[in-house]
Amino acid sequence: xxxxxxxxxxxxxxxxxxxxxxxxxxxxxxxxxxxxxxxxxxxxxxxxxxxxxxxxxxxxxxxxxxxxxxxxxxxxxxxxxxxxxxxxxxxxxxxxxxxxxxxxxxxxxxxxxxxxxxxxxxxxxxxxxxxxxxxxxxxxxxxxxxxxxxxxxxxxxxxxx
Amino acid sequence: xxxxxxxxxxxxxxxxxxxxxxxxxxxxxxxxxxxxxxxxxxxxxxxxxxxxxxxxxxxxxxxxxxxxxxxxxxxxxxxxxxxxxxxxxxxxxxxxxxxxxxxxxxxxxxxxxxxxxxxxxxxxxxxxxxxxxxxxxxxxxxxxxxxxxxxxxxxxxxxxxxxxxxxxxxxxxxxxxxxxxxxxxxxxxxxxxxxxxxxxxxxxxxxxxxxxxxxxxxxxxxxxxxxxxxxxxxxxxxxxxxxxxxxxxxxxxxxxxxxxxxxxxxxxxxxxxxxxxxxxxxxxx
Ligand SMILES: Cc1cc2nc3c(=O)[nH]c(=O)nc-3n(C[C@H](O)[C@H](O)[C@H](O)COP(=O)(O)OP(=O)(O)OC[C@H]3O[C@@H](n4cnc5c(N)ncnc54)[C@H](O)[C@@H]3O)c2cc1C
Ligand code: FES
Ligand code: FES
Numbered sequence: 354x355x356x357x358x359x360x361x362x363x364x365x366x367x368x369x370x371x372x373x374x375x376x377x378x379x380x381x382x383x384x385x386x387x388x389x390x391x392x393x394x395x396x397x398x399x400x401x402x403x404x405x406x407x408x409x410x411x412x413x414x415x416x417x418x419x420x421x422x423x424x425x426x427x428x429x430x431x432x433x434x435x436x437x438x439x440x441x442x443x444x445x446x447x448x449x450x451x452x453x454x455x456x457x458x459x460x461x462x463x464x465x466x467x468x469x470x471x472x473x474x475x476x477x478x479x480x481x482x483x484x485x486x487x488x489x490x491x492x493x494x495x496x497x498x499x500x501x502x503x504x505x506x507x508x509x510x511x512x513x514x
Numbered sequence: 515x516x517x518x519x520x521x522x523x524x525x526x527x528x529x530x531x532x533x534x535x536x537x538x539x540x541x542x543x544x545x546x547x548x549x550x551x552x553x554x555x556x557x558x559x560x561x562x563x564x565x566x567x568x569x570x571x572x573x574x575x576x577x578x579x580x581x582x583x584x585x586x587x588x589x590x591x592x593x594x595x596x597x598x599x600x601x602x603x604x605x606x607x608x609x610x611x612x613x614x615x616x617x618x619x620x621x622x623x624x625x626x627x628x629x630x631x632x633x634x635x636x637x638x639x640x641x642x643x644x645x646x647x648x649x650x651x652x653x654x655x656x657x658x659x660x661x662x663x664x665x666x667x668x669x670x671x672x673x674x675x676x677x678x679x680x681x682x683x684x685x686x687x688x689x690x691x692x693x694x695x696x697x698x699x700x701x702x703x704x705x706x707x708x709x710x711x712x713x714x715x716x717x718x719x720x721x722x723x724x725x726x727x728x729x730x731x732x733x734x735x736x737x738x739x740x741x742x743x744x745x746x747x748x749x750x751x752x753x754x755x756x757x758x759x760x761x762x763x764x765x766x767x768x769x770x771x772x773x774x775x776x777x778x779x780x781x782x783x784x785x786x787x788x789x790x791x792x793x794x795x796x797x798x799x
Pocket of ligand 3: 455456457458459460461462492493494495496
């Protein structure tokens with residue numbers, strides 16, 4: 354495809370569902386997710402890759418949706434926080450965040466849960482260093498991180514603290 | 515971000531045609547982790563963005579003909595996890611593993627890191643000590659440029675607007691070669707280096723046969739610590755030599771004096787980082 358027209362027609366899979374959209378070339382993936390698809394669980398903090406609030410999974414891997422053009426997601430699989438639960442059941446990581454009190458204002462939470470999901474998919478039993486590394490692209494202004502780390506550890510050990 | 519025309523070339527050749535026709539006003543897009551920030555800040559307002567991200571032939575790592583070949587679209591994540599890179603160019607795996615955050619490493623590429631030409635780029639000092647070269651291609655052919663000569667200053671390279679980085683390679687070194695990268699930033703993740711040091715050396719029975727030391731983030735470009743290299747060559751590593759060489763490396767750089775650190779501070783850092791590398795090698799002997 355060497356389309357040079359202004360708006361671009363793209364197709365991508367978001368939370369398991371195929372979507373078609375026509376987007377401006379300069380629209381970010383974050384704008385597509387929030388403004389076109391109405392999935393507002395994904396947050397915009399800094400818009401520059403620093404805070405991780407906009408993190409989504411692209412083909413299972415965490416990326417900053419503020420630093421991707423929507424057109425770059427053409428043909429890819431995207432999971433947002435709205436796609437984390439399974440058949441109305443919370444993901445064990447979501448439940449563990451609740452159980453450990455790892456959510457205060459909640460602005461960082463969607464991104465963190467997705468990074469944690471990607472981690473546990475790769476390493477079901479991560480050690481503390483793995484966990485810290487996996488969440489190092491996220492800023493949380495409220496919790497001081499300890500509860501978040503505990504929550505991820507809890508989810509990894511099947512919900513036990 | 516201002517609008518632009520957007521193209522997805524299907525081949526390297528097509529990409530080269532596109533950037534040739536558009537000239538200065540075109541921008542190549544790989545992972546976008548530098549370019550999108552720069553476009554959001556209004557530093558670049560390209561009329562055409564050429565998305566090379568799906569040129570799979572420009573991605574991947576292989577060992578062939580005595581070289582490790584790396585496609586420019588290889589991500590920092592893949593470099594950091596590659597057994598070939600860990601084995602033959604550990605400093606590069608370490609540099610890649612220290613870029614930004616997991617999310618940035620997932621998208622950011624080696625070619626983008628080189629072309630963006632930041633003095634703080636974490637892959638550049640490692641590539642210099644591995645004696646890496648960059649293949650630069652245009653419609654009229656291609657040439658190999660040593661990484662050391664690619665960068666001319668902050669955001670400045672020898673690349674012409676019609677040129678594309680199509681490969682990066684470094685020689686598979688003989689037994690006895692080792693390399694290491696140390697970075698100091700204000701925190702562990704998501705911080706740009708205040709100073710960084712890469713070293714690559716051949717050692718034989720504890721004696722340094724040959725050593726290359728490259729410093730990042732302390733000068734408008736990557737610099738070699740030539741005096742320290744000379745001091746160390748032909749000698750066995752021991753405490754007082756390490757101390758002298760490290761101090762010399764600190765002096766040899768012509769550091770940046772900016773918000774991230776003063777000249778004095780950066781000299782101390784360079785010395786400490788080099789000492790850390792040499793110390794660990796000495797202890798391994
Ligand atoms: C939050 C954040 C933290 C960061 N932290 C670090 C860090 O710690 N260390 C570090 O080194 N970097 C860091 N970076 C910078 C960036 O992630 C890296 O430089 C990355 O490698 C750029 O690669 P890219 O594929 O995203 O490049 P892009 O943004 O796609 O491109 C960068 C530039 O290179 C050009 N280009 C890309 N590919 C080619 C090619 N094959 N041939 C010719 N030109 C090309 C583009 O036209 C553009 O000018 C950070 C960035 C962000 C946003
Ligand atoms: S909004 Fe994307 S990283 Fe902050
Ligand atoms: S809970 Fe408020 S930013 Fe993390």
